[in-house]
Amino acid sequence: MFSITPGFSQGDLAKxxxxxxxxxxxxxxxxxxxxxxxxxxLARAKTKAEGGFGNITWNxxxxxxxxxxxxxxxxDEFIYFPSLGKGEEGRQKGIxxxxxxxxxxxxxxxxxxIVAGEEYAGYVQDMHDYDVIDGSTKLFDSLLKKVVS
Amino acid sequence: xxxxxxxxxDVRSLINVSELLNQIDGQIYPFVKPSNSTKQDITVSxxxxxxxxxxxATVNIRIHSPNLNGSLPDSEHYDKISKIICTLTDAQYREFxxxxxxxxxxxxxxxxxxxxxxxxLDYYSIQSNYKNI
Numbered sequence: 001m002f003s004i005t006p007g008f009s010q011g012d013l014a015k016x017x018x019x020x021x022x023x024x025x026x027x028x029x030x031x032x033x034x035x036x037x038x039x040x041x042l043a044r045a046k047t048k049a050e051g052g053f054g055n056i057t058w059n060x061x062x063x064x065x066x067x068x069x070x071x072x073x074x075x076d077e078f079i080y081f082p083s084l085g086k087g088e089e090g091r092q093k094g095i096x097x098x099x100x101x102x103x104x105x106x107x108x109x110x111x112x113x114i115v116a117g118e119e120y121a122g123y124v125q126d127m128h129d130y131d132v133i134d135g136s137t138k139l140f141d142s143l144l145k146k147v148v149s
Numbered sequence: 150x151x152x153x154x155x156x157x158x159d160v161r162s163l164i165n166v167s168e169l170l171n172q173i174d175g176q177i178y179p180f181v182k183p184s185n186s187t188k189q190d191i192t193v194s195x196x197x198x199x200x201x202x203x204x205x206a207t208v209n210i211r212i213h214s215p216n217l218n219g220s221l222p223d224s225e226h227y228d229k230i231s232k233i234i235c236t237l238t239d240a241q242y243r244e245f246x247x248x249x250x251x252x253x254x255x256x257x258x259x260x261x262x263x264x265x266x267x268x269x270l271d272y273y274s275i276q277s278n279y280k281n282i
Contacts, residue, residue, distance in 0.1 A: 127259060127265065
């Protein structure tokens with residue numbers, strides 16, 4: 001006869017499992033964010049000759065970006081609105097709009113928010129067929145697969 | 150792979166029916182309407198499309214109608230036509246494509262004061278020759 005006494009408690013087990021799950025969720029969120037950054041880069045790089053839009057003020061291009069909401073927070077490292085040197089007003093609108101959306105949709109799950117924050121973004125897509133972010137966001141699934149593989 | 154022209158043709162085939170044509174005095178055009186047309190036209194165009202195995206596209210259907218009293222949108226016409234278009238295009242499963250209404254009707258005023266009503270669709274098609282395999 002011998003007895004085995006575990007050196008851990010049920011609470012320890014639950015804590016370790018939760019830590020592992022949190023780490024997996026964080027890694028997945030990070031992968032989503034990386035794919036989102038690629039979507040943003042593609043959208044910003046699309047020229048008018050390629051079916052995108054032109055640059056009068058650069059505000060629309062600057063307003064395209066993404067952020068990741070995770071654990072009810074938006075860490076600075078998960079905000080992607082790189083400066084273009086022009087269109088700073090649009091860039092700030094994009095960040096503000098993405099933050100506003102994040103507040104509205106936060107349900108505790110990691111959420112990637114990709115926006116074109118200028119109010120006329122929808123107008124040029126709907127009225128002129130100029131692709132702002134619609135086409136690039138369609139590539140998100142395949143970009144995410146590449147990031148995680 | 151479906152080109153933008155194929156996609157427009159597919160969607161146009163859904164709405165180019167007497168139920169809709171009898172309600173407009175213009176025509177249904179691919180991509181753009183004649184710039185001098187003052188009739189109740191409809192245009193079907195593609196905003197974007199990808200080249201994945203399940204090909205996705207966003208289709209813009211724009212309903213045109215002259216302003217009332219020079220400046221007011223013809224809301225009654227937009228309401229009637231957008232409802233017909235939604236009925237004809239929502240949850241449509243055809244042999245090679247499928248459509249869903251994403252935006253059931255939004256009225257825009259353009260830079261010239263004319264109004265346009267947009268119905269936006271999500272379009273899906275399975276590519277049988279994906280990557281030419």
